[in-house]
Amino acid sequence: MRNKKWLTVLTVCVLMLGVLSGCGGNNKANGGEGSNSGPVKLTMWGAVPPENGPQEVVDTWNTAHPDIQVEYVRFVNDDDGNLKLDTALSTGQNVDLYVNYTLTNLDKRVKGNIALDLSGYTDYNIDEKMGADAASWKVDDKYYGMPTKKNSFFFALNKEALDKAGLAIPTAWTWDEAREYAVKLKAEGFKYGLVQHTASLVDPLDSVLVKDGYVKADGTSNMDDPLVTQWLETLNGMMKDDLTTPPLGEQLTSKMPVENMFLGGESAMINIGEWLIRSSNNTTEFPRDFQIAFAPVPRLTGNEADFVKSGGLGDFISINSKSKNKDAAWEFLKWYADGGMLPMAAGGRLPSSNAVDQQTAIDHLLGDHADSYDKESLEFVLYNDKTPTFVRGIAQEIVDMRAQEYEKYFLGNQTAAETVQNMVKRHNDFLKLQGK
Template sequence: MSLLKKKRWIAGITVLVLLTGLIAGCGGKDNNSSASNNESASNGGKSGKPVTLKMWGGVPPESGPQQVIDNWNKEHPDIQIEYVRFVNDDDGNLKLDTAMITGQDVDLYVNYTVSQAAKRVDSNLALDLSQFTDYNIDEKMGADAAGWKIKDKYYGLPTTKSSYFIALNKDALDAAKLPVPKEWTWDELREYAKKLKGSHQYGFIQNMEPFVDPIDSVLSQEGYTKADGTSNLDHPLVKKWLETLNAMMKEDKTTPPLGEQLTSKMPVEQVFLSGDAPMLNIGAWLLRSSNNFTDYPRNFKIAFAPVPRLVDGADKYVSRGGLGDYISINAKSKHQKEAWEFLKWYADGGMAPMAAGGRLPASKDANQDDALKNLLADKRDTYDLDSLMYVMFDNKTPTYVRSLEQEVMDLRAQEYEKYFLGAQTLEQTIDAMVTRHNTFLKQNQK
């Protein structure tokens, strides 16, 4: 099965499963009403038996979640948490959605994009948190929390400060006499990749999760649609991004061809940490691997740079970031009140061990010193601390949260993959993205 057909198959199954859940939900009770769902939880507590909740998340248990769970369980014998790990990719998210739709035990779960969360809200799988009045999300998390509102409500709690960056092999930079950038463009990164390639197979590699962020950094501000309501996917900077990456893949040969990376499932973190590629586009979850010298031994220092801009000038530039790890309570959970108690504790500091995997708490009431200790552990000497602090704390570039509809993300990915694979021209790619986006817009007019 080809890569594109596989993706379409997965998307089709996802839609079918979600539609099945919607149809089933139409004949039942309102799952956002917590009274009946919490009755069994209250009875369970009175019987003396502990309530057991299952939390689904994408972070490996050993990278923080298990320590969080152990800490809670020790302090709360009446409410015990079990952690279930799912991989944050198409297959993993389908597994989570299927578990909820089919009534398997899911009490809390982590959304990693607004589009994922919005689909689950539409499928009645996320609880409206406005019924809880003892926690002010906007006050606790700040103005950036509003980016996670869906239908002007919170159906989850954004818990982390998200950082995306270019991780750099500082030793390789020093050898090439290249400074650690604080502001740069994709053209400048392209030149860095040429100079750093040297004896490496590639000078620059990317995690696929933030791969398309340069487009969204532009369109999240200038609009995914134009003033006349038609698609803006033919924006000049969309073309600039496509041309730049394609040239790096085919002309410079400084970054892997997309087809090769996808079919080989290139372990980009391992490639970077082994010293085989000196630059990596990724997010703060890199630190859960870079702190792990047992599985990822390295002998170089890591520096950090902001994700580049597509053009000179920082006036209108925004980078992906803000808040993340949007944790929802399953609207079908029988233990919503208990789940809410855990979620508040987690957000206000219980999540501190998650910093070992690069996840810093967003709540103003969390102890950031504890989080920093967990973030660096005993490996602080293996990082360029000035650039780390700049990227994670001191960089004042405005941020955005990816909120584009999943269908639009899928259709544009299907088209730019054809371009990078050499199956269609740049012009054909942009025309196809615009045509398909316009069709989507017409079908979803309100």
């Protein structure tokens, strides 16, 4: 009898230990991680097509980390695509990590409590790894994610055309000088001297207003900064007087493929960013017989000390604050930033972490096509141009408002003075509403 009683007690103790072991296990504070039911599964949403690097990244991680498996989901980085991501985040669908491509979208997601404050993790110093430019992504002085890509904006130029025209590769220049280049290069037989995406077209405007302030000391709009008018008139002159860049109306209605025009030899220069390399390396779809050189973006002001340019860091990856696997997501994010993302370099996405060797990144960027680029000028615009940078962070309402006004000007429906006056009025109206 006594033996049976002790056997019963022993059986109960064993069962209790099993229950306690199952409850405690290796789970971490953020829930669900490191359980014995199988590998942790993470889902990362980004806008880059899987075949342009993301799939190789997650495949490499998954092979080395059988306990944490990552799936990549692509969304298109436009209004509809970002709405799809926001819906998935707000409705609790499977999103553990996601990429923010603008400060506007990040700010909205922080306010929606779907971006994790990373200050709880102390084993990785974002400021030290990414440099001073990382701070432009802070919201209320906190990181709700990590910038992972070095944004590089530049002019790409047809090197053979430069040589024929007797023009040097600029290392610092103004828009007036770029306008002269466009005239001389068009004379070499090109349809245009310069083409640019409509998104890049407005960068000089932000360059001025970031430096001088979007709002004056008295709280009113600074859209009437004299350099704003200079930008309008310079670009309009290139469109209508010089005929060296496409009229905006034609570009908008035709959805002009400006990269194709540059790589196909119709334009001698293009105002673009590092993503050009993805297309220029694709010599099957974009065959070319010229070497590509690179120059910094021009400035409106003649004083280099007064110039800031679009750039900074991008591909800001956040962890969903509602994820059940936050710690695992953090481990993947650190690995990705410190070199795991190198397969993305072939598509133009250079790692921003100083843990990644610059030459290694450039080798991945150019692949087998290094001889088709002027490497000295490329390295200069990527790593040696010390011009301060900014990331556009103004409200989308302001971006849309001013686009509506400057489009009227470039389409010939109002003067430069009227355009500036209307932008100031509408900006002031916006500021008044924000102040209520």
